[in-house]
Amino acid sequence: MSQTDTAPSVYPVPADFAARARIRREDYERDYAAAVADPDAYWGRIAQRLDWFKAPTKIKDVSYHVEDFHIRWFEDGELNASVNCLDRHLATRGDKTALIFEPDDPATPSQRISYRELYERVCKLANALRHLGVQKGDRVTIYLPMIPDAVVAMQACARVGAIHSVVFGGFSPQSIADRIADCGSKLVITADEGLRGGKSVPLKENVNAALKMPGTDSVETVLVIRHTGGAVGMQMPRDRWYDAVVDSQPTECEPERMNAEDPLFILYTSGSTGKPKGVLHTTGGYLVWASYTHESVFDLREDDIYWCTADVGWVTGHSYIAYGPLANGATAVVFEGVPNYPTVSRFWDVVDKHQVTIFYTAPTAIRALMREGEAPVKKTSRQSIRLLGTVGEPINPEAWRWYYDVVGEGRCPIVDTWWQTETGGVLISPLPGATDLKPGSASKPFFGVQPALVDANGALLEGATEGNLVLLDSWPGQMRTVYGDHPRFIDTYFKTYPGMYFTGDGCRRDADGYYWITGRVDDVINVSGHRIGTAEVESALVSHPLVAEAAVVGFNHDIKGQGIYAYVTLVAGETPTEDLRKALVAHVRKEIGPIATPDFVQWAPGLPKTRSGKIMRRILRKIAENAPDQLGDTSTLADPSVVKSLVEERLVK
Ligand code: WT7
Numbered sequence: 001m002s003q004t005d006t007a008p009s010v011y012p013v014p015a016d017f018a019a020r021a022r023i024r025r026e027d028y029e030r031d032y033a034a035a036v037a038d039p040d041a042y043w044g045r046i047a048q049r050l051d052w053f054k055a056p057t058k059i060k061d062v063s064y065h066v067e068d069f070h071i072r073w074f075e076d077g078e079l080n081a082s083v084n085c086l087d088r089h090l091a092t093r094g095d096k097t098a099l100i101f102e103p104d105d106p107a108t109p110s111q112r113i114s115y116r117e118l119y120e121r122v123c124k125l126a127n128a129l130r131h132l133g134v135q136k137g138d139r140v141t142i143y144l145p146m147i148p149d150a151v152v153a154m155q156a157c158a159r160v161g162a163i164h165s166v167v168f169g170g171f172s173p174q175s176i177a178d179r180i181a182d183c184g185s186k187l188v189i190t191a192d193e194g195l196r197g198g199k200s201v202p203l204k205e206n207v208n209a210a211l212k213m214p215g216t217d218s219v220e221t222v223l224v225i226r227h228t229g230g231a232v233g234m235q236m237p238r239d240r241w242y243d244a245v246v247d248s249q250p251t252e253c254e255p256e257r258m259n260a261e262d263p264l265f266i267l268y269t270s271g272s273t274g275k276p277k278g279v280l281h282t283t284g285g286y287l288v289w290a291s292y293t294h295e296s297v298f299d300l301r302e303d304d305i306y307w308c309t310a311d312v313g314w315v316t317g318h319s320y321i322a323y324g325p326l327a328n329g330a331t332a333v334v335f336e337g338v339p340n341y342p343t344v345s346r347f348w349d350v351v352d353k354h355q356v357t358i359f360y361t362a363p364t365a366i367r368a369l370m371r372e373g374e375a376p377v378k379k380t381s382r383q384s385i386r387l388l389g390t391v392g393e394p395i396n397p398e399a400w401r402w403y404y405d406v407v408g409e410g411r412c413p414i415v416d417t418w419w420q421t422e423t424g425g426v427l428i429s430p431l432p433g434a435t436d437l438k439p440g441s442a443s444k445p446f447f448g449v450q451p452a453l454v455d456a457n458g459a460l461l462e463g464a465t466e467g468n469l470v471l472l473d474s475w476p477g478q479m480r481t482v483y484g485d486h487p488r489f490i491d492t493y494f495k496t497y498p499g500m501y502f503t504g505d506g507c508r509r510d511a512d513g514y515y516w517i518t519g520r521v522d523d524v525i526n527v528s529g530h531r532i533g534t535a536e537v538e539s540a541l542v543s544h545p546l547v548a549e550a551a552v553v554g555f556n557h558d559i560k561g562q563g564i565y566a567y568v569t570l571v572a573g574e575t576p577t578e579d580l581r582k583a584l585v586a587h588v589r590k591e592i593g594p595i596a597t598p599d600f601v602q603w604a605p606g607l608p609k610t611r612s613g614k615i616m617r618r619i620l621r622k623i624a625e626n627a628p629d630q631l632g633d634t635s636t637l638a639d640p641s642v643v644k645s646l647v648e649e650r651l652v653k
Contacts, residue, residue: 021433392529
């Protein structure tokens with residue numbers, strides 16, 4: 001019998017874990033019901049976990065109906081996020097380690113930064129930002145490696161009320177320029193270079209290239225952190241060395257008084273159409289959500305060493321490195337490196353080195369390490385770990401069991417946390433002291449969260465079933481708008497199923513009420529837990545002079561979850577060659593960044609289109625999946641013969 005035949009399908013909460021847990025089964029049931037029944041009372045009470053300059057008296061004011069659409073939480077409250085993450089800990093946790101920095105190269109010493117030191121670093125940068133003319137409401141773009149300065153930069157923006165837009169260090173100059181232009185950033189914080197897996201990443205050169213592109217004139221200043229010491233081009237007076245501006249600043253900085261609904265940050269994420277959207281989160285609701293979910297889902301204790309392996313360029317790094325853990329006074333690891341450098345034991349070596357107790361990573365990393373066998377794991381101790389987590393994509397039961405049995409030695413619950421950039425924090429997840437685990441299921445909704453499944457017409461489906469995942473009501477951490485394009489916010493999330501928030505995910509619910517996310521049902525590809533819009537890759541491809549048309553779909557990939565499969569039609573008269581294929585792949589990497597690298601480029605003499613000219617991706621997906629017998633109805637195609645040739649020419653995976 002294979003492992004899966006004998007392996008349990010339910011892993012009950014371990015009794016000893018439940019005995020010490022913050023939230024037990026009966027607490028979950030009681031609080032879940034309370035939060036749904038009376039959101040004002042429940043969230044009014046939970047909001048008291050933050051320090052407010054002025055405590056909110058109005059709690060929830062939401063309408064999902066397009067005629068009178070609004071989402072407001074704690075609307076008359078006033079607070080500052082950085083005060084909540086730093087100042088309020090100084091009296092009791094001033095000497096406690098806030099961040100442990102583990103550099104890319106294990107030979108480089110790690111660093112421990114106390115809450116007091118972090119506070120002073122944030123205040124200095126905040127003063128420098130003000131000195132450079134940054135005011136409340138201004139946008140600041142952050143393009144940094146995974147170093148503590150990234151957290152300092154975000155917190156400093158929050159302190160002066162500037163809206164940060166973190167751009168992942170793997171994005172191209174074009175992607176940086178698009179994001180700067182969209183939000184009109186006044187200032188950019190970057191570093192000379194990043195380091196990942198022993199290779200340097202030319203961050204400053206990328207910023208230099210981005211700022212030559214149209215639409216980036218709003219940038220007045222670039223602050224450059226000296227990280228690797230590599231030579232970089234500086235353009236004075238625009239570019240300033242960070243130390244030269246920041247070192248001399250005072251270590252105290254008056255925080256800006258922010259309304260709960262004032263913006264905290266913008267984070268760009270891919271959708272099914274067009275350019276990435278600037279997801280906007282506000283101060284009060286977001287921070288309540290990030291801190292409360294972080295404490296509850298990870299069963300946080302004062303002495304935990306918490307490590308989330310995400311990059312601050314993604315929402316996971318925002319909510320569960322930069323904001324949630326610091327709001328909770330936790331100790332968090334900031335890791336610059338990658339799972340397989342210098343060896344595939346790196347994660348577990350870092351766990352042992354810093355005695356990590358809570359470890360949170362992505363299924364794609366687990367699958368990649370699983371492939372290397374058990375030995376690189378087993379030669380490490382991992383005894384410090386008590387809780388494991390995953391995020392970003394569905395985890396297949398085989399990978400879940402390997403994580404549970406090999407990494408966690410059957411001792412540690414796994415929280416499979418489902419959420420989105422848009423949701424600000426976790427919405428569906430086990431609570432480790434309360435929820436029995438089923439491998440592959442994100443399980444149950446967090447307090448007050450009301451998931452539901454609907455059919456294609458928006459009819460609610462009851463009981464054990466499968467459908468599209470919607471949320472029936474708001475939660476404090478919900479995004480408030482698409483920056484600069486409120487109609488797009490409403491169109492994208494609230495029009496498909498009127499009166500409901502549509503997640504874009506498909507989902508199954510079993511007889512125990514457990515949710516099993518099946519993946520995106522829109523034109524978004526989830527590559528290694530990162531969202532790539534098919535439209536973005538297509539527009540990068542057609543921007544190449546030899547490409548007439550392109551269609552991009554996702555396909556199942558053993559490690560990455562999904563890969564990118566592109567069909568390309570060349571302009572008339574051009575001959576497909578291997579060199580051109582490579583050039584197109586390189587072109588997409590240059591336009592968007594390495595995360596958008598197509599795995600396959602298939603030459604397509606024609607694309608399957610309806611008579612009205614719409615590309616039928618359903619058919620292209622089936623061809624990419626090598627399921628030509630499941631193409632379904634092709635009779636509505638303008639030219640059914642193109643399908644036959646595409647099937648014949650399909651690339652072997
Ligand atoms: C999409 C959101 C959440 C932070 C990282 C990704 C997928 C996320 C899970 C999970 C199954 C998951 C969904 C979602 N997703 N977590 N635990 N199980 N799918 O944020 O880039 O905004 O992507 O990631 O498809 O819609 P994101």
